Amino acid sequence: MTQERLRELLRERVAEERMPDWSTQAWQRARVVRRRRRLGVAAGVVAGTVAVSVGVAAVNSTPVSDPREPGMSDVQTSEPVAEPDATYRGTPVWWSPDQREERELAPIDSPFPAEIDLDASTPYVAGELDHAIAAFARGREVVLLGAEGQLRTVDVSSVEKFTKPNGYWYFPASEWMLSRDGDRLIFPQDDEDKVFSIPDATWSTVPKGTGLTKQRPPVPPFDASAAQQYGAAHNGAASWGMGVAGLPVRDSGEYLSGPEFLVAEADQMVMLAFMDRFSDGQDSRWKNCCPVAGWLDRDWVVYESRQSTPLLVAWRVGTGEFRLVSRILGQYDVASFA
Amino acid sequence: MTDPDGAASFTRWASERQQALLRTAVLLCGDHHRAEDLVQHALTEVALRWSRLRDQHPDAYARQVIVRTNISWWRRRRREVVLDVRDGTVTAGPGPAVDRRLLLDRALAQLTPKQRATVVLRFYDDLSERDTAEALGVSVGTVKSQTHVALARLRQAAPELADLLEEST
Numbered sequence: 001m002t003q004e005r006l007r008e009l010l011r012e013r014v015a016e017e018r019m020p021d022w023s024t025q026a027w028q029r030a031r032v033v034r035r036r037r038r039l040g041v042a043a044g045v046v047a048g049t050v051a052v053s054v055g056v057a058a059v060n061s062t063p064v065s066d067p068r069e070p071g072m073s074d075v076q077t078s079e080p081v082a083e084p085d086a087t088y089r090g091t092p093v094w095w096s097p098d099q100r101e102e103r104e105l106a107p108i109d110s111p112f113p114a115e116i117d118l119d120a121s122t123p124y125v126a127g128e129l130d131h132a133i134a135a136f137a138r139g140r141e142v143v144l145l146g147a148e149g150q151l152r153t154v155d156v157s158s159v160e161k162f163t164k165p166n167g168y169w170y171f172p173a174s175e176w177m178l179s180r181d182g183d184r185l186i187f188p189q190d191d192e193d194k195v196f197s198i199p200d201a202t203w204s205t206v207p208k209g210t211g212l213t214k215q216r217p218p219v220p221p222f223d224a225s226a227a228q229q230y231g232a233a234h235n236g237a238a239s240w241g242m243g244v245a246g247l248p249v250r251d252s253g254e255y256l257s258g259p260e261f262l263v264a265e266a267d268q269m270v271m272l273a274f275m276d277r278f279s280d281g282q283d284s285r286w287k288n289c290c291p292v293a294g295w296l297d298r299d300w301v302v303y304e305s306r307q308s309t310p311l312l313v314a315w316r317v318g319t320g321e322f323r324l325v326s327r328i329l330g331q332y333d334v335a336s337f338a
Numbered sequence: 339m340t341d342p343d344g345a346a347s348f349t350r351w352a353s354e355r356q357q358a359l360l361r362t363a364v365l366l367c368g369d370h371h372r373a374e375d376l377v378q379h380a381l382t383e384v385a386l387r388w389s390r391l392r393d394q395h396p397d398a399y400a401r402q403v404i405v406r407t408n409i410s411w412w413r414r415r416r417r418e419v420v421l422d423v424r425d426g427t428v429t430a431g432p433g434p435a436v437d438r439r440l441l442l443d444r445a446l447a448q449l450t451p452k453q454r455a456t457v458v459l460r461f462y463d464d465l466s467e468r469d470t471a472e473a474l475g476v477s478v479g480t481v482k483s484q485t486h487v488a489l490a491r492l493r494q495a496a497p498e499l500a501d502l503l504e505e506s507t
Contacts, residue, residue: 006489007462009442009499010442010458010462012439013364013442014364019377023348023352023381026348026382027352030385
């Protein structure tokens with residue numbers, strides 16, 4: 001085989017190869033990436049104040065100011081990136097940072113502390129909290145996070161295992177255990193629901209099925225029957241597991257295909273696909289990685305990123321903007337947010 | 339006409355070059371869809387650095403991204419790639435292009451990704467040994483030795499191809 005013949009053969013092999021013009025998309029994609037990186041390196045630059053009502057979509061939010069690229073003209077304003085990273089059956093899709101990139105995100109001002117150290121919790125004493133903004137179940141304890149960042153442990157060993165209709169039982173801590181106004185913990189029992197009142201630290205019971213309040217998740221505008229919705233729905237946002245084939249990822253060589261995703265109702269239904277970078281079995285996202293935790297305001301939705309170091313991450317819905325809300329230190333089984 | 343943010347000059351360059359980059363990528367990875375992904379990734383990486391690259395060598399940078407991303411991808415998926423390699427013992431028919439193409443694909447699949455990249459960059463893109471070394475991030479000496487090994491392996495892995503080419507010269 002002469003080298004010249006090899007050249008001819010190689011040219012013949014690919015002479016007919018064509019692809020659609022991707023030049024414009026590449027430029028737009030670069031703008032999104034540049035913007036994300038800019039946000040990423042801007043750690044410490046505190047964004048404009050964000051309204052702080054967790055769990056309730058506030059209507060008066062102050063727009064978040066964008067850190068400027070060095071050298072960028074002061075008169076240039078940075079609008080939220082409106083172009084999605086991809087579309088799936090007509091629905092705009094944005095790609096989340098992967099599990100490692102999430103750790104490097106710039107912080108956002110929120111009611112949550114930058115670190116939630118569950119191991120630093122102390123036993124709860126009646127009257128210390130009038131409500132909690134989050135609750136983390138770990139075994140037969142629940143750690144309450146107060147509005148001032150206090151961490152208090154409630155002993156829930158009096159709660160019985162719950163038997164499902166199919167005969168299986170489980171400890172009934174769930175994403176719904178903290179009430180919407182944050183003043184109660186609710187646990188379904190076989191015959192009734194058990195309720196812990198946070199302000200006075202007392203237990204009571206209510207008729208079965210009347211304790212938990214679940215919101216209806218949004219309906220994805222495509223067939224998502226192969227994927228299972230998980231976690232609590234919060235004001236038009238909820239998460240789904242893997243199973244939607246063909247859902248685009250940032251790079252099929254780098255990220256798990258058919259990823260889990262979040263659907264949120266904004267001006268239109270939009271999706272956030274959770275990028276799970278291949279990591280040789282180490283450092284992966286967990287199954288049902290990213291339940292919705294709530295909204296910081298009407299623009300920013302917060303999701304739990306369950307991985308080796310769990311995080312709370314905020315996504316400005318319908319944009320490529322992401323911020324780090326909190327790092328969660330210490331193990332827990334399930335979290336619930338008011 | 340001014341082009342303050344570089345969008346016009348970038349899209350002009352990318353439109354002109356992307357088909358050539360695609361062909362290189364197809365030869366590197368052997369799969370059209372994967373090659374498109376590689377090119378899209380490379381164009382984005384170039385776009386990110388366009389203010390610096392526009393007056394330098396964007397082609398070389400794009401090619402470098404494609405080569406290195408493909409090798410990185412192969413390392414993570416090597417088990418799947420190995421399963422895709424066929425035995426290369428198919429008997430060639432006389433001369434149709436489709437047979438040559440099939441034989442070439444199978445022969446290239448016998449090479450390591452670096453050997454394959456060396457062959458493609460040297461004999462398809464006609465890069466010098468120095469430029470090939472730069473794209474691969476290795477020394478010129480490594481390019482020389484990899485080229486030698488790769489060509490020998492191609493001849494050994496696909497004698498039908500070698501025979502075919504000899505016949506048609």
